[in-house]
Amino acid sequence: MRFTKRIRYRFGDIDxxxxxxxxxxxxCFHCVFEDWWSEALNKPYAQLLHDDKxxxxxxxxxxxxxxxxxxxxxxxxxxxxxxxxxxxxxFGFWMTKDTPQRLLNRARIVTVAVDMTTMQKRSLPxxxxxxxxxxxxxxxxxxxxx
Amino acid sequence: MRFTKRIRYRFGDIDxxxxxxxxxxxxCFHCVFEDWWSEALNKPYAQLLHDDKxxxxxxxxxxxxxxxxxxxxxxxxxxxxxxxxxxxxxFGFWMTKDTPQRLLNRARIVTVAVDMTTMQKRSLPxxxxxxxxxxxxxxxxxxxxx
Amino acid sequence: MRFTKRIRYRFGDIDxxxxxxxxxxxxCFHCVFEDWWSEALNKPYAQLLHDDKxxxxxxxxxxxxxxxxxxxxxxxxxxxxxxxxxxxxxFGFWMTKDTPQRLLNRARIVTVAVDMTTMQKRSLPxxxxxxxxxxxxxxxxxxxxx
Amino acid sequence: MRFTKRIRYRFGDIDxxxxxxxxxxxxCFHCVFEDWWSEALNKPYAQLLHDDKxxxxxxxxxxxxxxxxxxxxxxxxxxxxxxxxxxxxxFGFWMTKDTPQRLLNRARIVTVAVDMTTMQKRSLPxxxxxxxxxxxxxxxxxxxxx
Numbered sequence: 001m002r003f004t005k006r007i008r009y010r011f012g013d014i015d016x017x018x019x020x021x022x023x024x025x026x027x028c029f030h031c032v033f034e035d036w037w038s039e040a041l042n043k044p045y046a047q048l049l050h051d052d053k054x055x056x057x058x059x060x061x062x063x064x065x066x067x068x069x070x071x072x073x074x075x076x077x078x079x080x081x082x083x084x085x086x087x088x089x090x091f092g093f094w095m096t097k098d099t100p101q102r103l104l105n106r107a108r109i110v111t112v113a114v115d116m117t118t119m120q121k122r123s124l125p126x127x128x129x130x131x132x133x134x135x136x137x138x139x140x141x142x143x144x145x146x
Numbered sequence: 147m148r149f150t151k152r153i154r155y156r157f158g159d160i161d162x163x164x165x166x167x168x169x170x171x172x173x174c175f176h177c178v179f180e181d182w183w184s185e186a187l188n189k190p191y192a193q194l195l196h197d198d199k200x201x202x203x204x205x206x207x208x209x210x211x212x213x214x215x216x217x218x219x220x221x222x223x224x225x226x227x228x229x230x231x232x233x234x235x236x237f238g239f240w241m242t243k244d245t246p247q248r249l250l251n252r253a254r255i256v257t258v259a260v261d262m263t264t265m266q267k268r269s270l271p272x273x274x275x276x277x278x279x280x281x282x283x284x285x286x287x288x289x290x291x292x
Numbered sequence: 293m294r295f296t297k298r299i300r301y302r303f304g305d306i307d308x309x310x311x312x313x314x315x316x317x318x319x320c321f322h323c324v325f326e327d328w329w330s331e332a333l334n335k336p337y338a339q340l341l342h343d344d345k346x347x348x349x350x351x352x353x354x355x356x357x358x359x360x361x362x363x364x365x366x367x368x369x370x371x372x373x374x375x376x377x378x379x380x381x382x383f384g385f386w387m388t389k390d391t392p393q394r395l396l397n398r399a400r401i402v403t404v405a406v407d408m409t410t411m412q413k414r415s416l417p418x419x420x421x422x423x424x425x426x427x428x429x430x431x432x433x434x435x436x437x438x
Numbered sequence: 439m440r441f442t443k444r445i446r447y448r449f450g451d452i453d454x455x456x457x458x459x460x461x462x463x464x465x466c467f468h469c470v471f472e473d474w475w476s477e478a479l480n481k482p483y484a485q486l487l488h489d490d491k492x493x494x495x496x497x498x499x500x501x502x503x504x505x506x507x508x509x510x511x512x513x514x515x516x517x518x519x520x521x522x523x524x525x526x527x528x529f530g531f532w533m534t535k536d537t538p539q540r541l542l543n544r545a546r547i548v549t550v551a552v553d554m555t556t557m558q559k560r561s562l563p564x565x566x567x568x569x570x571x572x573x574x575x576x577x578x579x580x581x582x583x584x
Contacts (some may be wrong), residue, residue, distance in 0.1 A: 012313035016363035021304035023461040046218030070191030071308035135564040158459035162509035167450035169315040288491035338510030364484030
């Protein structure tokens, strides 16, 4: 099961070539990660960090930009799980627009569960492991780059 | 009548003091300005720029930061008109949170209608003048800074 | 005496109108404020915050945008003091380019000295009061908006 | 031969975990790419885009975050060529700090030469091919992630 959120791409997130500046596309993925916590897991990421002292910083990215995002686009951003280790969680993110869906970009983002008090790696709590598992992507659901 | 939109303040829009970096609060105001076009005026700002060749760049800001925004806040952002000239439009923006509403910050932003082909000032079209007028703030609706 | 730093305006800090997105111009002013600490006061702002527990958050902005900044511009950013109170410090910032200098924008930014442990207002230490005073702008040095 | 530039990591580019927000680290790489054009190739990237109608948008990223960047850090950012195809150019970027150098992060960024008039892929001009070749990284110069 994936989590999908439609976003409004912003006026100020454009570069001098007139298309989305790619660091801003990664910012969009992070925003949708935060929305997933709030809307799908019913636990705002701020509470996870502040109250539970648990965070999921990124340690590795692999990103493919397939087609440009322009101002006026309201792409669907999709999030799902690709791999669930003891402490590491690999997410797949991708953006589509139009019907039929056209792929704009995709990212594999590997995160690691961290104790926010010590900033050391820790096992992902069993509670979250179960909740995350529901968002595991089916075979072939994460799109190929080309 | 004001336009109000609740936003989710973002993980990456924090500064090293642990509160909202103020240029990002101005970015939030611009995002809500864009949402006003899409949701209240039913004309995405991108279409206004691209199809109608009309834009509203800011020429002056006056901003008061009353209380900090922190991660986890989901403030209400309010937008209304303070003054409507021939080409210039002065907006009031402010953020509140909690019940009763507590003021976080407020901004007067003067914009000027511009022909996007020439980037020269032009009169605001009558059509938009009428639509904007509905969002004129009542006396005292725009909050005092202290 | 003013502090002046030439900056390279960036590819990704452009908006869909093809000019500088104004929140990014305020970010530029903050960057030059940080450079002033490092290069003119020989105290990186990070050390002031972390070691001395002293910060200078903005409480009020007044900004005039006179001419657009475009990609390729390398404007001079100027910083000086407009007013020095007990806890409050008002800075003037402005950008110019070309010879003779052409004004692009200017900002009055009122900051307040804050104890970073309590986030409460405090008197500006005498040591910094003296160092700041050297950067007081002369009458007429801060440019008129038009 | 690599191009190296020391940067001042910025107050506003921090996230709520108190470390660099990773989309901002990618922004830093792009800034150093622009500095390479201005300072090493003596051709501002803005002129390449505007006058020569040539651009190098990213099509793929692979990034490893090895150690966090914090406010106050002034890392060295290194850029060099990993592979030079007909139209595609793969850059290696990495950040280090301290003596001896400690690796903070690294990125492989694949770009493609594009005609800015049509936004279509084109061969990299021979002139730039030769200038770029001087920045080819030696075997082992691009650091391993761990």
